[in-house]
Amino acid sequence: MTLSTPTPPPSATSRPGPLLSVRGVTAFYDEFQALWGVDLEVREGEVVTLLGANGAGKTTTLRVISGLLRPPSGGVRFAGREITGLPAHRIVELGIAHVPEGRQLFPLMSVEENLLLGGRVARVRARRPANLERMVELFPILGERRHQAAGTLSGGEQQMLAIARALMSEPRLLLLDEPSLGLAPRVTEEVFATVRSIAARGVTVLLVEQNVLEALEISDRGYVIEHGRIVRAGAAAELARDAAIREAYLGL
Ligand SMILES: Nc1ncnc2c1ncn2[C@@H]1O[C@H](COP(=O)(O)OP(=O)(O)OP(=O)(O)O)[C@@H](O)[C@H]1O
Ligand SMILES: [Mg+2]
The missing domain is CATH 3.40.50.300 (P-loop containing nucleotide triphosphate hydrolases)
Known part of the structure; x- marks a missing residue:
């Protein structure tokens, strides 16, 4: 307009x-x-x-x-x-990202490799390196664990990774x-806070x-x-x- x-x-x-x-x-x-x-x-x-x-x-x-x-x-x-x-x-591609029950990460691949897989869609591929940096900023723990196998993360960290991987496709x-399935109450709280902040960013x-x-x-x-x-x-x-x-x- x-x-x-x-x-x-x-x-x-x-x-x-x-x-x-x-x-x-x-x-x-x-x-x-x-x-x-x-x-x-x-x-x-x-x-x-x-x-x-x-x-x-x-x-x-x-x-x-x-x-x-x-x-x-x-x-x-x-x-x-x-x-x-x-x-x-x-x-x-149209803008829906699904974080499945049970997270469905690739446990033997690194945190970074899992994130990159989320950014493979054509619509966002050019922004993949920038989005990767955005995700490790948004989830500092993923930055620290960047080169570690996803399967070595704690349950809460794996959930954050699954969410971050979905956000790599810039969903609407x-x-x-x-x-929060299987997470301790304190970690559950963190997951809810994350969801709230994602929504506040317009998703x-x-x-x-x-x-x-x-x-x-x-x-x-x-x-x-x-x-x-x-x-x-x-x-x-x-x-x-x-x-x-x-x-x-x-x-x-
Ligand atoms: N792969 C499948 N093959 C056969 N039946 C299935 C399959 N997946 C789900 N169902 C059945 O479909 C119904 C709905 O399952 P769904 O997984 O959608 O439930 P849900 O609300 O997600 O439950 P939960 O809280 O346990 O995750 C259930 O009766 C379930 O047993
Ligand atoms: Mg279910």
Whole structure:
């Protein structure tokens, strides 16, 4: 937009659509149906948490969004275009980065080599050296361990590396699958602080977490998924106060 463009009257201003929109998505593992028409959306700049019990379909939802799993029905739109069924590498090029459950690092490769792999997409390849320096600045511990095998890092450091590797692709949307899994409470806090600072830099985040209250605390909104269906949606603060959610997920 140029400065000389007159501001349209409010009636003509259409609200921009959500950055991510998932509509009626189903997913199967062979005969087993894991998702039954999942609807959710994430607006630019939001942090949104997807909550649910073990096996509810959280990881499956993220896998559909990032193109690892093709939904037989329903659709995914990102930044105004249909991305349903595109291969995962195309979706990374479009600006979605997925930090998978269990981190999936290359343990025998160095920290630096793992980071460089995250920056291989064509859109950012020219900025790869600069992004590498940015990441070791953002995560000083990765700078210190730069030439060490990723498998020798602590759990918290490996999670930071997995996040940093995803950021190497300069995503507009970051999908995080249980980043605090298996980490001590103090390290978990660090991971949440990191997610918050990434969001503050303008990256939109869709988060899956077991630490429900901590996740809602850094989120704008949340969804609850049960047996492959979204059963609740709301403002994060409202979900955090909800008695049924506190009982189901916190045992309170
Ligand atoms: N590779 C697979 N093959 C067969 N069934 C699968 C596979 N992956 C997941 N499932 C099943 O699909 C359902 C949803 O799994 P999903 O991994 O999405 O759950 P989740 O909400 O991420 O759970 P968790 O909290 O344990 O990570 C579960 O019933 C699970 O057993
Ligand atoms: Mg999972």
